[in-house]
Amino acid sequence: MEEIDVRGKTCPDPLKEVAARLAAAPQGTQFKVITDDYTCYLMLRRLAALNDVKILGTEEGDLFVLLLER
Numbered sequence: 001m002e003e004i005d006v007r008g009k010t011c012p013d014p015l016k017e018v019a020a021r022l023a024a025a026p027q028g029t030q031f032k033v034i035t036d037d038y039t040c041y042l043m044l045r046r047l048a049a050l051n052d053v054k055i056l057g058t059e060e061g062d063l064f065v066l067l068l069e070r
Helices: 011-024 038-050
Strands: 002-005 030-035 054-060 064-067
Touching: 002 011, 011 030, 011 038, 030 038, 038 054, 038 064
Parallel strands: 002 030
Antiparallel strands: 030 064, 054 064
């Protein structure tokens, strides 16, 4: 599982970074995306939904984690 850590960054930069990594990855690649920005977390969930990326799991707390599969 590849990790994409975008803590400390505000959207749209993390969104662009994650979108680029997803687009470049082969089908079936899994990612763990970590952010500390709730708005960014919501936008990343939306990005996944719009691009047919599976959300395998989420964690919400001090950090927000998305487990994604392209």
